[in-house]
Amino acid sequence: MLIVGARAATASVLLVKRESAIRHAITQVLESEDYLADVAASPQAALVNLRQTCYDAIVFDLEDFGLAGCLSLMSRPAPKQSRQFITLTARGNLGPGIEATKAGAFGYLAQPFEAGELIALLERAMCKSAAVSQRADKSDNKAGLPTAWPGGMVGDSLIMRQLYQLMERVAATRATTLVTGETGTGKELVARGIHDLSSRAHKPFVPVNCSAWPESLLESELFGHMRGSFTGAFANRRGVFEEAHGGTLFLDEVSAISATIQVKLLRVLQEREVRRLGAERSQAVDFRVIAATNVDLAKEVEAGRFREDLFYRLNVFPIQVPPLRERSSDIPLLVAHFYRRFTRENALPAREIEADTLARLELYDWPGNVRELENLVERNSIMAAGSGRLSFESREGEKANAERCLVNRATSEHWNLARLEREYIVNVLQSCAGRRAATADALGIDRRTLYRKLKEYGVSISDVDPNEIG
Secondary structure, three states, X not given: OEEOOOOOOOOEEEEEOOOHHHHXXXXXXXXXXXXXXXXXXXXXXXXXXXXXXXOOEEEXXXXXXXXHHHHHHHOOOOOOOOOEEEEEEEOOEOXXXXXXXXXXXXXXXXXOOOHHHHHHHHHHHXXXXXXXXXXXXXXXXXXXXXXXXXXXXXXXXXXXXHHHHHHHHHHOOOOOEEEEOOOOOOHHHHHHHHHXXXXXXXXXXXXXXXXXXXXXXXXXXXXXXXXXXXXXXXOOEEOHHHHOOOOEEEEEOHHHOXXXXXXXXXXXXXXXXXXXXXXXXXEEXXXXXXXXXXXXXXXXXXXXXXXXXXXXXXXXXXXXXXXXXXXXXXXXXXXXXXXXXXXXXXXXXXXXXXXXXXXXXXXXXXXXXXXXXXXXXXXXXHHXXXXXXXOOOOXXXXXXXXXXHXXXXXXXXXXXXXXXXXXXXXXXXXXXXXXXXXXXXXXXXOHHHHHHXXXXXXXXXXXXXXXXXX
């Protein structure tokens, strides 16, 4: 039985905000999630707190105290290397929040915001803190405690541990990385994890969905433009390459970029210089590119839809994100993670998740991957609000995927052939409701052979009719 709803660890937060009523409301939200929350009504009061206490995170209101006050606090030596700043800014004036992020803040929230948005950002900040602390002194982990999952990812299977190792290895470099995988596998989380693990973690992470922009606007979005360079260009504008200066630019769905922009993108990657539309000169920019796609770019190159030279420029360090069906052992962790989040966001009571429910979810094929599981958990957490258990409706394809899940589990747990054969026979036996004759037919063996193997593997045969064996 899995019970969700409790924090794995307690973190401390200092809230720097002028209005006492809003301070109180935010503090209640933090304490309801088991954060230890202190408040300060001014940056000067915050300094007093910082002399006495080491905080995991500081939430600073830029509307109240401005960017200078935030930068003053951020410039002080941190009592802990992993301390993170989160800033609050006006929804119509995001500039100070962006500038604070460039100066080293973890991120910003536009006010007004939902309580769940702040908690989600804090949890991501805590993951980054753990990753920074782990890099700073790996020898501290002598007790064999589980390492932090980067980028807010969730999973402890062998294939995910291998993925984390690749992320950590490439994070130490500035190599261009191509992240591939099916829709819904978490490619952006991989990109964020690489950024958080890198020396660029204190600089911006700038994501761009290339498929969301028409060609005419994508060019300006990427490279920027000068005033008057086209109709509607009323002012100079920086592109995302400049926005990502010192940090990481994440190009999602890079396969959607047109042939014209592919040429310009190739030049930027080669020269490390960007020329805005309408500008006379290029300017040097320090960036790291991580690209992602759910299509096979090599086949796109063969079909003439993607430039071969650009493909090789992007594919310096390829990372394949596994689909959920190949890491089904992570499903209980994912269910607990999502369920805890949705019960918090929707103010729902925590429920128990039965082991057999989780076992059934592991048998499903999950064509929509982690995103499909996330949607399922949210829907069922709402449906379970009036009952004592969290249950899930049957998923089409459970039986069809059972054999595949069995092989995946055998691979991840390093079973020998005898173990795999035993588990497969038991699996078929259960699917045939314990009928030995039907089981033997499904396995393609005679009943005497089945009887011998059941006895060999210690499977109960007390209810077998000896007269049936023959």
